[in-house]
Amino acid sequence: xxxxxxxxxxxxxxxxxxxxxGVVLAAAAAGASVALAVRRPATAxxxxxxxxxxxxxxxxxxxxxxxMQPGAAAAAVAETLAQLGRLDAIxxxxxxxxxxxxxxxxxxxxxxxxxxxxxxxxxTVELARAAHGALQxxxxxxxxxxxxxxxxxxxxxxxxxxxxxxxxxxxxxxxxEWGPDGIRVxxxxxxxxxxxxxxxxxxxxxxxxAVVGSISLGYFGDAERDVAPAALFLCSDDARYVxxxxxxxxxxxxTSL
Amino acid sequence: xxxxxxVGSHTPxxxxxxxxxxxxxxxxxxxxxxxxxxxxxxxxxADVDPAVYEDTRLADLTPERWQALCARPIDAALATAWAAxxxxxxxxxxxxxxxxxxxxxxxxxxxxxxxxxxxxxxGEAIRLLAKSAARRWGRFxxxxxxxxxxxxPGHGADGDRLQVHATALAADDLDPADDVxxxxxxxxxxxxxxxxxxxxxxxxxxxxxP
Numbered sequence: 001x002x003x004x005x006x007x008x009x010x011x012x013x014x015x016x017x018x019x020x021x022g023v024v025l026a027a028a029a030a031g032a033s034v035a036l037a038v039r040r041p042a043t044a045x046x047x048x049x050x051x052x053x054x055x056x057x058x059x060x061x062x063x064x065x066x067x068m069q070p071g072a073a074a075a076a077v078a079e080t081l082a083q084l085g086r087l088d089a090i091x092x093x094x095x096x097x098x099x100x101x102x103x104x105x106x107x108x109x110x111x112x113x114x115x116x117x118x119x120x121x122x123x124t125v126e127l128a129r130a131a132h133g134a135l136q137x138x139x140x141x142x143x144x145x146x147x148x149x150x151x152x153x154x155x156x157x158x159x160x161x162x163x164x165x166x167x168x169x170x171x172x173x174x175x176x177e178w179g180p181d182g183i184r185v186x187x188x189x190x191x192x193x194x195x196x197x198x199x200x201x202x203x204x205x206x207x208x209x210a211v212v213g214s215i216s217l218g219y220f221g222d223a224e225r226d227v228a229p230a231a232l233f234l235c236s237d238d239a240r241y242v243x244x245x246x247x248x249x250x251x252x253x254x255t256s257l
Numbered sequence: 258x259x260x261x262x263x264v265g266s267h268t269p270x271x272x273x274x275x276x277x278x279x280x281x282x283x284x285x286x287x288x289x290x291x292x293x294x295x296x297x298x299x300x301x302x303a304d305v306d307p308a309v310y311e312d313t314r315l316a317d318l319t320p321e322r323w324q325a326l327c328a329r330p331i332d333a334a335l336a337t338a339w340a341a342x343x344x345x346x347x348x349x350x351x352x353x354x355x356x357x358x359x360x361x362x363x364x365x366x367x368x369x370x371x372x373x374x375x376x377x378x379x380g381e382a383i384r385l386l387a388k389s390a391a392r393r394w395g396r397f398x399x400x401x402x403x404x405x406x407x408x409x410p411g412h413g414a415d416g417d418r419l420q421v422h423a424t425a426l427a428a429d430d431l432d433p434a435d436d437v438x439x440x441x442x443x444x445x446x447x448x449x450x451x452x453x454x455x456x457x458x459x460x461x462x463x464x465x466x467p
Contacts, residue, residue: 070320105393106342110332117328121378125323129315150381153388153454161389162331162382169381172369177315244369257467 004236006031006058008138009084011077011131013065013123014094016043018194019145022223023091023231024060025050030232033058035080037065037073037094059084067094067123068115074130087134089235092124093145096163100196102156113159120163124170132183139182141235144171146187146246148254164189168246175244184243186234191215191250192223216252226251259283259445262291262344264337265304270361270408270434274303277438288340298445299357300341302383303437304333309379310363310409312372326375334360334383338390346397355398357444360387361437362456363408364464373409384456391454400453402444404437407460433459 010027014020015036024034028051038044044062051060061083065076080087096116103112124144135142149157150164168187175185197220201208212220221227230249233239248254261283265271275285284294291297309326318326338358345356365373366380384403391401436459443449458464 105390106339106346106397110335113332113335117331117382121327121382122320122323125315125318125374125378126320129318132315150385153385153392155389155392158386158389158393162385165385166331166378166382169366169369169377169379170374172367173365173371173374173377174315174369176369177371177374 004030005232008088009033009035009080009086010089010091010235011035011037011063011080011087012091012093013037013067013073013076013127014092016040016047018093019190019192019223019227019231020091020093021047022192022228023093025054025224026228026232028058028060029054031058032088033060033084035061035063035076035084037063037076039064039066067119071126073123073126077127077130077134081134086138087131088138088140089143090127090131090135090141091143091145091231091235092127094119094123095145096120096160099160100157100200103159104156105158108159113162116159116163117166121166121170124167128174132178132181135183136181141184141186142174143231143234144185144187146171146189148189148248148250150189151246152254152256171246172244179243184239186239186243187246188227188231188234189246189248189250189254190221190223190227191253192221192227194223214253215250219251221249221251258296259299259442260286260294260297261441261445262286262288262294262297262300262341264288264300264302264333265361268303268305269307270305270406271303273432273434274301274361274437277434278441281438281442283438283442288337291340291344297344297356299359299441300337300344301359301361301441302334302337303361304330304337305361305408306330309376310365310373313375314372315374318375323375327379330379331382334386338386342394342397342399345399346394348397351397353398357441358387358390358394358399358401359441359444360384360401360403362387362403362405364405364458364460365409367405367456367466368464370409376409387456388454395453400444400450402453403456404440405456405458405460405464406433406437407463
């Protein structure tokens with residue numbers, strides 16, 4: 001897919017690390033210009049340097065975007081259009097900082113749910129409303145990062161499961177609504193090493209062995225090499241007949257879809 | 258005598274289910290009174306606001322409407338879940354005797370539909386609440402399931418939902434309230450203790466998930 005994104009623009013939320021970083025690097029390597037939407041702009045500096053070291057990549061812009069703030073997602077879309085002139089894909093990868101923090105449902109409260117909902121769900125709607133016209137002009141694509149937890153539920157991450165499930169419902173409905181406008185909407189459920197997972201494994205070393213043991217392909221995915229190509233595929237013309245779907249990219253750990 | 262707390266008996270869907278539960282011999286109470294009933298066997302969240310299922314396109318989903326059509330229904334389902342836990346949870350010195358938690362969800366949560374972004378989003382969040390509660394609260398004697406009903410009267414040009422009903426029942430005899438009531442009472446019986454985390458679709462076979 002190298003070079004097929006020349007002249008195109010991708011907006012990535014959660015772009016400073018994990019899957020978001022992986023998508024930024026893959027999109028840039030394929031020739032796209034990329035807007036990195038991040039809560040703290042300084043955190044994106046390393047990714048910007050990595051893109052600059054690539055050959056043939058387009059421009060990058062760092063767009064401050066605190067998704068907990070109403071209007072921030074829409075502002076990120078507007079800034080991307082102002083600086084890069086068009087929008088071909090949005091990859092919504094940002095997630096709550098509490099995503100991997102276990103909670104007991106019976107001890108949780110609405111405040112805890114509100115953060116998950118705001119970033120995963122409300123922000124997706126705001127991004128979509130703001131970007132509709134631009135995506136319609138390019139017959140572009142919205143891709144939302146979800147999780148198998150949003151399909152099967154989770155006993156220790158109930159709010160994360162609810163948020164990821166909500167995203168899947170949103171993706172399906174929006175795909176049907178936007179199909180006549182030529183805009184595709186999909187979800188991708190990845191498994192890739194992230195700073196949060198590294199922290200969790202450091203705290204509980206046996207956990208990593210247990211997780212890897214349940215992955216059919218036998219290794220933890222890499223955001224750039226294993227997940228991002230699938231994300232770019234879903235956003236590309238190669239997937240022009242794919243919409244409303246969830247692609248699970250986790251080495252065969254989850255096969256219950 | 259099975260005692261069921263129904264949240265949303267003031268709504269058309271919740272009210273019909275409550276009626277069918279009573280017709281089948283159950284005592285139906287609202288959640289506020291349930292704490293006075295020592296024998297509550299089930300809590301059903303059937304708080305279905307018809308406004309959520311009106312055709313509302315994304316362009317019309319202002320932040321205020323989004324709160325009303327999506328955020329608040331999810332918050333309400335969470336409130337019911339927590340209240341149900343207090344009533345039903347057993348073990349670790351808790352006063353409950355175990356029981357059944359149920360959530361009415363729209364089938365559009367599983368399929369999506371144009372004009373139903375809020376309903377699909379909220380519905381799927383609630384269905385995942387049901388599953389996550391099943392995984393977490395089984396240890397407290399609580400089973401948790403979803404009942405998926407066709408709550409969207411519009412039925413836009415939606416591929417999945419153009420399937421004809423599989424049942425021989427006439428189209429105007431497809432009120433699922435009786436099915437939900439009878440299934441909830443069955444789930445409240447001892448023999449159904451392993452039925453948890455499921456979604457039971459009561460729509461005459463219109464939607465058949467993989």
